[in-house]
Amino acid sequence: MADVTLRKVVKKYDDVEAVRGIDLDIADHEFVVLVGPSGCGKSTTLRMIAGLEDITDGDIMIGGDVVNDVPPKDRDIAMVFQNYALYPHMTVAENMSFGLRLKRYPKAEIKTRIDEAARMLDIVELVDRKPKQLSGGQRQRVAMGRAIVRNPKVFLFDEPLSNLDAKLRVQMRIEIKKVHQKVRTTTVYVTHDQVEAMTLADRVVVMNHGRIEQIGTPNELYHKPATKFVASFIGSPAMNFIPCRLEEAGGKLHIRITDRLAFPLPPKRAARYQGVSRTDKLLLGLRPEHITEASPHAEPGVENFDAVLDVTEPMGMETLIYFPIDGTQVCGRVNPNAGAQDGAPLRLAVDLNNMHLLNEVSGAVI
């Protein structure tokens, strides 16, 4: 087991920069998820850690050793691929033991490890089958088993659940988390699914255009996003961004959204945004759960307003509502009993204690 460090890692394909200088420290035993839209460089980064891609510039260290020029087999890593990449002509046991057999491990040792991994992954009765006799979920378990028996320093997962259907994905997600709780191997996991990232990770690395946007625990990313990209990427439904500006009214700082709609800021927020220019074009970032039906009891920092709903989406435990504010579609979450109906007006409350203020031009969270 070991830590993984990336120092100013760059990957260029001819003239295209896929990864533009990444710094990342992954601690021993840590489960780190790289997440981002397709083409953001997350898979390339993982493949560079694996040694399947050369790095153009920078350093990659595993367990303190620079591995830039070390071939994959000597990096002591194991990788799980999106399409499983099982050897079709070998049985499950042969698939899992291939690496150990190449390294000439004693037969008894190989058997012990296979048994152990098979038990952990609940595939004991499958060990004599060929991959084509297995379902997608079983194949993915075998692929994980192949990684586990190697007992490597680092596990690398490249979108391992993308080929599974939604229900199985949730199940395998829990399975992966359980495995990590048992073996505690340092893990780097790539996905484009922010839910997967949030649920699995100790820390999430959000990437975009070959750069790291933000590194943090799932909660940090959700509650304190550093940029508009992170704010919009993490969370579903996505955060609302409403054009606004700051203005002084009656000695208090207000956030003005439209000519008719402005909210006084709670004292803490007002203090924080005091230095922001009153002429700057800003965005008010609000998560849907912070726009709810108005409650009869006034709470500090919660302001009420009226809206006419466009569309409602009953989800069971909550109802998603969509309404326009000055041309921007805004999503909120209300209680199913709040009486939200398509095309009907509803009195809503906005919780400004949880608001975000972003610079519209730079996208930075203020």
Place this chain on the structure above:
Amino acid sequence: MTSTVVIDKAAPTRPVKLRSMSRDRTWALRWSYFFLTLFAVFALVPPLYMVITSLKTSAEISAATNPWWVYHPTLSNYVELLTSNQFLTFFRNSALVSIFVVTITMLISVPAAFALARMRFWGSATLATGVFLTYLIPETLLFLPLFKMFVAFGDLTGIQLINKWYVLLVIYPTLTVPFCTWIMIGYFASIPKELDEAAIIDGASWFQTLTRIFIPVALPGLIAATIFAFTVSWAQFLYPLVFTTSTDQLVLPVGIVTTLIKGDVFAWGQIMTGALLGAAPPLIIYAFLMDYYIAGLTAGATKG
């Protein structure tokens, strides 16, 4: 009201295509059987004629009787050929040449295809196309320069290759290697890239990846290439005709033609028998390997 009446009248007269799908299928089946029969007749009549003629004596062959019927069946042609040392020598030469050529071809083209398909070196794509292009040059264009080359080689080194059966081991691969390499490139390219990446991470060298992953997975392709190489070397006529002349160095196709046709005398019975016996090995090999040939071993490697 009028319009309703019209519709009422029109509805029952509209042709109702009941079971139209199955009718289409029935016709498709009839047509396919018609053409299958046509081609089967086309392909099977010559061998049938060969069998009939091989069972006749020379006298019966030249007699003006029904050529499609054997009145006095005899195995004398078979006995004569199979007991003649000459014919057995041809057979042995053909077998040796084919086995060696298949081996040489596979030893060259499988690693070559692997390198061209997977090892992504500078110019590999161009080289792959180049390999195939060499296959397009007809042998009728090549046999004269090749002959001159072997003469020059003999003059230079004193090693005389012409008129030795093993000269064919050098020549046939010029036909088989490019094509087999091309087939294998196609097969190897269809193997998902993650499979060799998984092998590399598991600690396999390129050679181990080839022998332990690629060759077993691409076995159907390998067998297709083997069958091709065997067929080419077994049936090759022009090159052995040019490069070998002594009776003890001839391969089967050339041997039959040169020894059983004496001037304008054709030993038809024996020619037909020899051709039949010569066609047997490829037939047997096809029959045995067909299952492998068809089997899709790559199923289950990745999703789907």
